Amino acid sequence: MSAPLTTEQARANLDRQGISIAEFSRRHELNKNLVSDLLAGRKKGKRGMAHRAAVLLGLKDGVIEQ
Template sequence: MPNAYPTEQACKAARERLQMLGLTAKEWAEQNDFTPSTVYAVLNGQKKCLRGVSHRAAVLLGIKAGEVEQ
């Protein structure tokens, strides 16, 4: 069974994109109506991001492919 967690490379790339935008994870979370703890968990690969809020955050962060309603 393949590992369902986002890859470390994808999480690192998302953290770098936030840095390039000049945003902290907390600021990004607040701008996109997420709790900072959810965003930190997604960025650190602690959530599988299969459904719900973590999936939505991962898609918007560019960690995984998918579609979300705005």
């Protein structure tokens, strides 16, 4: 298991894949403002949709319940 990414690394991953924040958000059914807040460090992704988004972005290690 690898260490969680920094916000800069997560943003760079999206850039490498050619995916915008809006596109990532649409693909994962997330609010794009929430994703932007996570990538800017304004939110920590502790619970709910923020947790789900942080795990999907690689910002934290965690489990996503289906």
